[in-house]
Amino acid sequence: MSDSVRPMIELLYARQTDDLTSSDQFRALEEGRLSREGYDQFVANVIRAHRHSPQLLAFLFALAPPVARERVKRNLLEEMGIEDKAAHPALLVRLAEGVGLAPALTELDRLSQEMLRVAASQRLQFGTLKEIGLAVMVEVFAFEYMLSKTADRIAKALAGHRGLDATALEWFTHHGVMDKRHAEEAFATIDDYVTYYDIPLVEALNIAEMSMRVNPFTTRYFSELPLAQLKAMSVC
Ligand SMILES: [Fe+2]
Numbered sequence: 233m234s235d236s237v238r239p240m241i242e243l244l245y246a247r248q249t250d251d252l253t254s255s256d257q258f259r260a261l262e263e264g265r266l267s268r269e270g271y272d273q274f275v276a277n278v279i280r281a282h283r284h285s286p287q288l289l290a291f292l293f294a295l296a297p298p299v300a301r302e303r304v305k306r307n308l309l310e311e312m313g314i315e316d317k318a319a320h321p322a323l324l325v326r327l328a329e330g331v332g333l334a335p336a337l338t339e340l341d342r343l344s345q346e347m348l349r350v351a352a353s354q355r356l357q358f359g360t361l362k363e364i365g366l367a368v369m370v371e372v373f374a375f376e377y378m379l380s381k382t383a384d385r386i387a388k389a390l391a392g393h394r395g396l397d398a399t400a401l402e403w404f405t406h407h408g409v410m411d412k413r414h415a416e417e418a419f420a421t422i423d424d425y426v427t428y429y430d431i432p433l434v435e436a437l438n439i440a441e442m443s444m445r446v447n448p449f450t451t452r453y454f455s456e457l458p459l460a461q462l463k464a465m466s467v468c
């Protein structure tokens with residue numbers, strides 16, 4: 233048996249990404265069958281899911297093993313815009329502006345922060361921080377994998393069916409390119425982590441499966457948000 237968890241985790245990621253892209257909602261998004269509100273709801277969900285991405289990467293950086301530290305640090309600095317042309321949460325502001333949700337950003341940020349609060353307040357599923365760290369890592373890196381495959385498709389759909397321009401869509405087009413590298417690095421970092429913290433392979437795979445048991449992509453991107461309320465904030 234290989235001592236790398238990559239094959240199994242890649243399979244998990246590929247399966248959940250397929251579930252996303254073959255879901256009714258994703259197909260409707262690509263085929264232009266969502267209402268205008270449906271597209272805006274999707275965009276609001278993406279903003280909520282990713283506005284606090286630097287905080288999640290900072291958590292992973294804190295636990296990164298020495299051999300992976302530089303790699304995770306560069307990813308974090310790119311996310312913050314220190315080693316990239318713009319901070320990624322700032323690109324989400326342009327996306328919000330594109331669909332007229334800029335005035336609702338404070339509320340979207342509150343909802344995004346609330347997601348972190350709920351996640352941090354849950355009864356712990358695992359007994360040690362190294363296990364929790366692996367579960368968070370598997371889920372955060374899953375988004376890099378999924379976006380490396382879907383971000384360009386989503387950008388094309390939002391341009392064609394919601395009329396968003398290149399500036400508004402830069403968060404997607406940027407991740408479509410950059411997350412190809414990040415997804416590759418993610419597999420190396422997960423292997424480094426499992427080795428450094430001496431987590432038995434079977435246990436690591438168990439944790440990975442548990443953290444991906446519910447599809448994080450469809451859950452985050454297609455949940456109900458109080459769009460009417462958010463839009464109301466946009467006109468006052
Ligand atoms: Fe990013």
Ligand SMILES: [Fe+2]
Nearest residue numbers: 376410411414
């Ligand atoms: Fe990334």
